[in-house]
Amino acid sequence: MKEVAIGVDIGGTNTIAGIVDRSGNILARVCFSTVKGNHSIEDYFETLSKNVNGLYGQANEEFSVKGMGIGAPDGNYYSGNIENAANLPWKGTIKVIELCRKYFAFPAVLTNDANAAAIGEMIYGGAIGMKDFIVITIGTGLGSGIVVNGQLLLGSDSFAGEMGHTVIDENGRLCGCGMHGCLETYVSATGIRRTVWELMAKYNIPSAFDDITFSELSAKQISEAAERGDKIALEAFEYTGRILGRKIAEAIAYFSPQAVFLYGGLALAGELILKPVRLSAEKNTLQNFKNKVKILPSAIPESGAAILGAAALVWKEFE
Amino acid sequence: MKEVAIGVDIGGTNTIAGIVDRSGNILARVCFSTVKGNHSIEDYFETLSKNVNGLYGQANEEFSVKGMGIGAPDGNYYSGNIENAANLPWKGTIKVIELCRKYFAFPAVLTNDANAAAIGEMIYGGAIGMKDFIVITIGTGLGSGIVVNGQLLLGSDSFAGEMGHTVIDENGRLCGCGMHGCLETYVSATGIRRTVWELMAKYNIPSAFDDITFSELSAKQISEAAERGDKIALEAFEYTGRILGRKIAEAIAYFSPQAVFLYGGLALAGELILKPVRLSAEKNTLQNFKNKVKILPSAIPESGAAILGAAALVWKEFE
Numbered sequence: 001m002k003e004v005a006i007g008v009d010i011g012g013t014n015t016i017a018g019i020v021d022r023s024g025n026i027l028a029r030v031c032f033s034t035v036k037g038n039h040s041i042e043d044y045f046e047t048l049s050k051n052v053n054g055l056y057g058q059a060n061e062e063f064s065v066k067g068m069g070i071g072a073p074d075g076n077y078y079s080g081n082i083e084n085a086a087n088l089p090w091k092g093t094i095k096v097i098e099l100c101r102k103y104f105a106f107p108a109v110l111t112n113d114a115n116a117a118a119i120g121e122m123i124y125g126g127a128i129g130m131k132d133f134i135v136i137t138i139g140t141g142l143g144s145g146i147v148v149n150g151q152l153l154l155g156s157d158s159f160a161g162e163m164g165h166t167v168i169d170e171n172g173r174l175c176g177c178g179m180h181g182c183l184e185t186y187v188s189a190t191g192i193r194r195t196v197w198e199l200m201a202k203y204n205i206p207s208a209f210d211d212i213t214f215s216e217l218s219a220k221q222i223s224e225a226a227e228r229g230d231k232i233a234l235e236a237f238e239y240t241g242r243i244l245g246r247k248i249a250e251a252i253a254y255f256s257p258q259a260v261f262l263y264g265g266l267a268l269a270g271e272l273i274l275k276p277v278r279l280s281a282e283k284n285t286l287q288n289f290k291n292k293v294k295i296l297p298s299a300i301p302e303s304g305a306a307i308l309g310a311a312a313l314v315w316k317e318f319e
Numbered sequence: 320m321k322e323v324a325i326g327v328d329i330g331g332t333n334t335i336a337g338i339v340d341r342s343g344n345i346l347a348r349v350c351f352s353t354v355k356g357n358h359s360i361e362d363y364f365e366t367l368s369k370n371v372n373g374l375y376g377q378a379n380e381e382f383s384v385k386g387m388g389i390g391a392p393d394g395n396y397y398s399g400n401i402e403n404a405a406n407l408p409w410k411g412t413i414k415v416i417e418l419c420r421k422y423f424a425f426p427a428v429l430t431n432d433a434n435a436a437a438i439g440e441m442i443y444g445g446a447i448g449m450k451d452f453i454v455i456t457i458g459t460g461l462g463s464g465i466v467v468n469g470q471l472l473l474g475s476d477s478f479a480g481e482m483g484h485t486v487i488d489e490n491g492r493l494c495g496c497g498m499h500g501c502l503e504t505y506v507s508a509t510g511i512r513r514t515v516w517e518l519m520a521k522y523n524i525p526s527a528f529d530d531i532t533f534s535e536l537s538a539k540q541i542s543e544a545a546e547r548g549d550k551i552a553l554e555a556f557e558y559t560g561r562i563l564g565r566k567i568a569e570a571i572a573y574f575s576p577q578a579v580f581l582y583g584g585l586a587l588a589g590e591l592i593l594k595p596v597r598l599s600a601e602k603n604t605l606q607n608f609k610n611k612v613k614i615l616p617s618a619i620p621e622s623g624a625a626i627l628g629a630a631a632l633v634w635k636e637f638e
Binding site: 131132146148149151153154155156157158159160161162163165166167170177178179246249250251253254255256257258284286287288289292 | 450451465467468470472473474475476477478479480481482484485486489496497498565568569570572573574575576577603605606607608611
């Protein structure tokens with residue numbers, strides 16, 4: 001019988017779950033509100049279990065479930081808990097793996113979303129066959145999943161890979177974490193919006209953003225404006241890419257990876273971001289590493305990325 | 320019979336070799352010129368083999384040799400070669416492990432000196448029992464040996480751990496590598512000398528360095544002056560420690576280690592350097608990591624450090 005994995009991505013707004021086979025075909029999928037009606041974490045697991053059971057009927061073939069992979073903000077691989085997640089409605093320690101044992105008959109594995117993206121890239125994406133690579137996830141914030149010698153870099157407590165909170169400039173932008181100049185204050189959907197505002201203040205020239213509020217502005221609008229040749233938007237991508245490239249050069253010096261993959265919102269802007277990233281990474285890289293490390297967009301199809309990343313954990317962990 | 324390892328540290332000036340047992344006792348040791356009389360690499364291996372054979376007679380007990388560990392600048396673990404080492408007299412690719420097979424009857428393993436220091440710390444030093452830690456070696460330059468889940472981080476080509484060439488300030492000091500603002504231009508024996516000169520220029524106040532040339536100045540003189548309360552020297556340590564602390568906070572965000580060890584010349588200045596390092600690392604560290612990661616001086620006795628690090632490779636590799 002065909003073996004499949006259940007992939008579950010717990011987001012602050014929605015949870016996405018799906019059944020995925022070893023080749024990355026999504027046989028069934030569902031999306032439901034993480035928050036609505038789920039006052040306690042037990043309520044949430046009731047909802048999750050109902051939705052996962054509902055998936056079985058959707059698939060057109062017989063299968064056996066190998067396990068469940070869960071990607072979640074602040075998911076701790078070692079403890080199996082989500083700990084103090086700022087973006088989830090339940091506070092303190094959520095004993096995810098313990099709850100999975102109660103609600104599901106198959107084994108489960110948990111990690112944070114950036115790590116799930118890295119394993120997704122390794123099992124289903126552009127990193128197949130690679131043992132050393134980095135996936136940088138660029139969304140509202142910036143995360144990184146780092147694979148070293150074929151294994152996820154977790155560190156002593158599963159919190160390794162906090163690239164978003166390595167510092168560009170200690171007198172720089174205030175970060176939500178309380179520090180100044182963290183990478184994600186520059187390179188993220190929010191970061192590039194801050195850059196647009198900074199450039200509008202600097203140049204005071206007509207731009208696509210003159211009649212938009214900060215709250216309304218999205219990274220997608222900035223990339224559309226750049227494609228139309230808007231100067232502020234073009235320079236915002238240039239600036240963002242230059243900073244990310246410097247940081248990638250730094251990560252290359254630490255890790256000497258085969259490739260660095262960019263995943264998520266900003267990465268979809270294609271050459272607008274990739275070109276300045278590659279130039280700046282190459283410029284700031286030691287001779288030893290020059291022309292060696294590929295910087296690529298994620299090869300995971302965007303529509304199923306979260307499900308595929310979470311499902312991939314199962315093959316990595318239980319196969 | 321007692322098993323021992325031969326540890327060989329190939330330096331630009333001298334080679335140090337010794338016989339070391341599993342507990343870290345150095346049963347015999349020798350030091351000879353790397354350069355003198357060794358015009359070709361074959362000449363060098365003749366000299367090395369004579370010196371290693373000479374060690375056997377020195378030891379007071381019977382033993383069998385488990386293997387030879389070699390630490391060398393630009394030593395590549397994967398290829399077994401030293402590649403384009405700036406500080407060694409032989410150019411191009413030196414096939415170290417191949418030559419070892421010709422000259423010695425036991426297996427040999429090669430890596431760079433910072434990696435050897437990290438394995439030394441794990442087998443004989445303060446990292447016994449640790450699976451995730453970083454050793455920062457501070458000498459003429461700055462190197463790092465990074466252990467992840469019990470294994471040396473080598474990366475795709477054995478060149479991982481180039482922390483000395485991660486950048487503090489892209490408009491900063493010119494580095495020997497051609498880039499600007501590399502960590503080792505600030506934090507190294509040379510780096511702190513540059514800082515002293517910069518501070519003398521900035522303040523123009525009487526200091527211990529008014530009658531010393533740049534060539535004469537050593538890191539040891541700076542730490543002696545600081546202990547006597549010299550303002551320039553004290554601020555030089557403060558400044559150096561602050562920069563190193565920021566970079567350690569960065570490495571903590573990437574790796575989430577249990578501890579960071581400082582090894583080599585500058586680390587011997589004790590609290591002069593450790594205090595500002597710890598303050599600055601703590602200040603620049605994410606909430607998640609605060610008060611968790613120990614920053615410690617290496618626990619390897621300085622006198623035998625290079626031999627112990629190289630010998631430790633043998634137990635890590637062949638045991």
